[in-house]
Amino acid sequence: MSSLTNAPSDVRTAVDDAVDVLRGRRVAVLTGAGVSTDSGIPDYRGEGAPTAHPMSLTEFLSSHQHRQRYWLGSHLGWPRFATAAPNRGHAAIALGEHQGVFSGVVTQNVDALHHKAGSLKVVDLHGRLDRVRCVHCHQSFTRTAIARTLERNNPWLAGLEVSGDIRPDGDMDVRFSDDFVVPQCPNCEGLLKPAVIFFGEFVPPTLFEQAAALVNRSEALVVAGSSLVVNTGMRLVALAQKRKLPIVVINRGVTKADRIASVRIDAGASETLEELVPRLRP
Numbered sequence: 596m597s598s599l600t601n602a603p604s605d606v607r608t609a610v611d612d613a614v615d616v617l618r619g620r621r622v623a624v625l626t627g628a629g630v631s632t633d634s635g636i637p638d639y640r641g642e643g644a645p646t647a648h649p650m651s652l653t654e655f656l657s658s659h660q661h662r663q664r665y666w667l668g669s670h671l672g673w674p675r676f677a678t679a680a681p682n683r684g685h686a687a688i689a690l691g692e693h694q695g696v697f698s699g700v701v702t703q704n705v706d707a708l709h710h711k712a713g714s715l716k717v718v719d720l721h722g723r724l725d726r727v728r729c730v731h732c733h734q735s736f737t738r739t740a741i742a743r744t745l746e747r748n749n750p751w752l753a754g755l756e757v758s759g760d761i762r763p764d765g766d767m768d769v770r771f772s773d774d775f776v777v778p779q780c781p782n783c784e785g786l787l788k789p790a791v792i793f794f795g796e797f798v799p800p801t802l803f804e805q806a807a808a809l810v811n812r813s814e815a816l817v818v819a820g821s822s823l824v825v826n827t828g829m830r831l832v833a834l835a836q837k838r839k840l841p842i843v844v845i846n847r848g849v850t851k852a853d854r855i856a857s858v859r860i861d862a863g864a865s866e867t868l869e870e871l872v873p874r875l876r877p
Contacts, residue, residue: 599870602862609860610867614874616815616841616857622875623813624688624700625831627821628763629846630864631704633682635675637763638820649764652793656730656786663775668767669789670745670752673738676724676765681712684819684865689713691872698813701806703821703828705764705791718806720798720827722791724765727778731785741778741787748776764791798827810834815841817871820864823851 599607628638654661681689689712691697699716700709705724709717725738746752751774761767778787792798806827810816816835823829832852835842844856845867853859860867 599862599866602866606860606862609858609862610870613817613843613858613860613871617817617843617871617875619877620814620841621698621812622691622696622815622817623698623810623835624691625816625818625821625828626688626700626702626704626709626864627819627823627825627828627846628704629820629822630684630688630702631679631682631706631708631763632820633684633863633865634679634706634708636679636704636706636708637761649762649766649794652796655788655793659777662777662786663772664769665766666745666777667772667775668769669765670742671755671769672761672765672767673724673742675761676706677738679706679708681708682865684868685709685712685714687865687868687872688819691868691875692716694872694876696872696875696877697817699809701809701831703825705789716809718802718809720792720802720806722789724789724791726790727787728790729780729783729785730788732780732783734780734782735790736781736787738789744778744781745776748778749774765789803827803830806831807834810840811838813840815843817843817845818850818852818856819845819868821846821850822848 632638650665685708692714700714701718701720703720705721707723707725727736727741780787810831829851836855841857843858844850844852845860845864
């Protein structure tokens with residue numbers, strides 16, 4: 596049975612149109628938070644999304660108290676974030692890559708779920724939360740290792756009752772504690788920061804170039820689960836538009852690319868991708 600059997604007729608028609616414009620082309624995929632909502636990770640802008648803005652780079656670097664609050668909230672959210680499993684949308688994208696439908700995926704998400712699903716050509720545009728980097732010596736560490744350090748230095752965390760909503764970046768809204776010991780770099784005792792792009796931080800040019808190269812060597816672009824409010828994602832769409840590539844947008848709600856999209860599908864990412872991939876298989 597089709598994943599969209601009970602979908603409105605306009606959605607089914609839009610999917611048919613997407614198949615027509617994508618079939619026979621090598622397709623790049625750009626994903627946003629809407630691809631991971633079926634894995635239990637919320638969207639910043641969807642229904643029930645958190646109202647507080649994520650930690651900014653300026654706040655994190657300038658204030659020890661902000662680092663205490665961030666590392667405490669992020670540590671408490673980490674187990675739920677780390678155990679999230681790929682959903683049907685991630686699986687469909689990985690299958691599409693293996694079958695030659697998709698040339699690769701650029702993701703704005705930091706959850707690493709595309710990697711867990713088996714995608715091989717992934718550009719993590721905003722980094723990955725499962726890695727931590729020293730802002731001084733640039734040494735890299737696994738998040739699991741840093742979590743063990745946090746638990747060792749803050750034994751009182753073991754008895755702390757965790758409640759509340761997790762954010763798309765793995766953070767939780769908590770009050771910081773003066774007793775909380777933030778992690779330091781084991782190599783130089785410098786500041787540790789998750790290897791993700793914070794609010795107000797720029798995507799490294801080399802990383803954006805990797806994403807742009809993926810779009811440039813493709814013949815179409817699918818945007819899934821992103822409103823494209825973040826400028827880096829929209830820059831990739833503009834690049835595809837400049838090359839006159841077909842652009843298919845899959846998202847519940849309005850996106851910044853709606854006016855230039857070849858096809859607009861107002862539906863969930865998981866069921867739509869699961870429907871598209873088998874029909875695009877060579």
